[in-house]
Amino acid sequence: MDRRGPYLHVAADRRNGKYKSLEENAAAVEASGAEIVTVAVRRINISNPNEPMLTDFIDPKKITYLPNTAGCFTADDAIRTLRLAREAGGWNLVKLEVLGEAKTLYPDMRETLRATEVLVKEGFEPMVYCVDDPIAAKQLEEAGAVAIMPLGAPIGSGLGIQNRVTIRLIVEGAGVPVLVDAGVGTASDAAQAMELGCDGVLMNTAIAEAKDPVMMARAMKAAVEAGRLAYLSGRMQKRRYADPSSPLAGLI
Numbered sequence: 001m002d003r004r005g006p007y008l009h010v011a012a013d014r015r016n017g018k019y020k021s022l023e024e025n026a027a028a029v030e031a032s033g034a035e036i037v038t039v040a041v042r043r044i045n046i047s048n049p050n051e052p053m054l055t056d057f058i059d060p061k062k063i064t065y066l067p068n069t070a071g072c073f074t075a076d077d078a079i080r081t082l083r084l085a086r087e088a089g090g091w092n093l094v095k096l097e098v099l100g101e102a103k104t105l106y107p108d109m110r111e112t113l114r115a116t117e118v119l120v121k122e123g124f125e126p127m128v129y130c131v132d133d134p135i136a137a138k139q140l141e142e143a144g145a146v147a148i149m150p151l152g153a154p155i156g157s158g159l160g161i162q163n164r165v166t167i168r169l170i171v172e173g174a175g176v177p178v179l180v181d182a183g184v185g186t187a188s189d190a191a192q193a194m195e196l197g198c199d200g201v202l203m204n205t206a207i208a209e210a211k212d213p214v215m216m217a218r219a220m221k222a223a224v225e226a227g228r229l230a231y232l233s234g235r236m237q238k239r240r241y242a243d244p245s246s247p248l249a250g251l252i
Contacts, residue, residue: 018208026057028207031217037063038095038202040070066127068095073108075115082124094119095149097129105155105182109136113143120144129181132162134169137178147176149202152193153183156205160189164196171197187216187223194227195235 019025029037037058067085072078078098085091098115100108107130119126120143127147128140137148150170153159160183161167171178177199184190184203193201201224210216 018205019213022057024213025208028213028217029058029063031214031221032207033221035064036066038066038068038204040068064093065089065091066093066095067091069097071099072097073099073101073111075111075118078111078115079118082119083122086124092123093125093146094127095129096126096145106151107131109133113139116140116143116145127179132166132170134166134173137170138173141174141176145176147179147199148174149179149181151182152180152189155182157183158185158206158209159183160185161192161196164192167193167198168196187219190220191223191227191230194224195230197231200224 019028067082067089069078069081072081075098078096082091082094082096085094096112096115096119098108098111100106100111109131112128112130113136116126116128125146126144127149128145129149129151130136130140132150132152137150140148148170150167152161152167161180162183167178167180178197179200179202180193180198181202184193184201184206186206189206190201190203201220203220207213207216207220
């Protein structure tokens with residue numbers, strides 16, 4: 001997975017009623033311009049034709065499906081879930097998350113690293129949810145993760161990026177794409193992630209719980225694009241004092 005342009009990842013998932021319907025979910029994905037949609041394999045129907053299927057609303061030929069391990073609390077559980085996903089849909093590119101406990105939904109990095117090593121040996125290409133720690137991020141990359149996905153803030157919190165310093169350090173040290181995963185609440189949060197040099201942003205609650213999810217999805221698309229352009233253009237240096245736009249010398 002190469003580093004290239006901005007990614008906007010919108011999680012497609014009806015858990016806890018975050019989207020009113022699959023129709024609304026699909027409309028938000030289209031408005032966002034997302035290239036990849038994460039799918040909670042254990043929670044959403046992707047194979048039973050007798051019930052509404054996500055593939056009826058979001059075309060897997062147009063949008064890349066990224067099976068994830070949402071709700072897994074051990075490496076073994078996550079590995080088992082992704083093996084089943086590959087059997088069901090042939091996926092190798094997957095999102096790995098192994099949670100430590102239910103209150104914070106922070107990742108268990110010991111179990112996450114163990115799962116990453118096993119999955120890579122089995123031919124998976126894991127994009128890995130992790131803490132915002134440059135050392136942990138580098139360990140995951142060395143284990144074979146194809147993308148690093150540090151949290152900006154706790155999942156579903158909408159608090160925005162809480163530690164810009166560590167996100168920037170992760171970006172500077174990474175040889176694979178870096179995507180902020182979790183904590184985004186509004187468009188300015190997404191723009192900030194991209195201004196820090198991230199390759200993309202993954203979000204679900206910020207769009208699903210907006211009063212107008214489709215409009216928020218459009219806002220997120222614009223924010224990701226603006227943030228990426230700002231990063232590539234190179235912002236001005238911050239100064240402690242004023243610096244006039246027009247020179248003061250030579251005034252009449």
